[in-house]
Amino acid sequence: NAGVTQTPKFQVLKTGQSMTLQCAQDMNHNSMYWYRQDPGMGLRLIYYSASEGTTDKGEVPNGYNVSRLNKREFSLRLESAAPSQTSVYFCASTALSYEQYFGPGTRLTVT
């Protein structure tokens, strides 16, 4: 039982490059989330998916797109990376009791 997995763990991009962050969970959870964490800013919700087939914007969606590929997988895409997107990105999924389970994070640097 791996829980929530994220790839890659680290990534360096140049401004304007694109990339996709992958997330998968094996707990049969319906809801999945993408957050970013910046120093002094806590966690900010980028997008979430309440169930397979649905996605909704969170607090800071600009510059990102998401795909809920199936019940297990929820990817986050940066179409044209900017230095302001340098951050640590966390994927999470939620049990029926609202507990969130987090992945280990992707540390992204945009130069």
Place this chain on the structure above:
Amino acid sequence: GNSVTQMEGPVTLSEEAFLTINCTYTATGYPSLFWYVQYPGEGLQLLLKATKADDKGSNKGFEATYRKETTSFHLEKGSVQVSDSAVYFCALSDSTGGFKTIFGAGTRLFVKA
């Protein structure tokens, strides 16, 4: 809307000291309340939870009581260890927030040997 406010850090304590991290919330419904912990270089993990008023959540020596009358969920530990050094997040979820969890800003704890 729902919100969570927790005390600013960092909090620096000596080993075996008593810990309190204050958390208050605003919610329109009847939320579940959580404390999450984040160790350096890792994702958040659930520390404890409480789902209704007067419930006490506990884990690894940490405790928090759901106080509806004061809308609080303060985290306490009687004797901290160096290994407790981490960032602690208070959070709430309820059905009125859809499927989203509202997190506090986090409180960094340093424990000195």
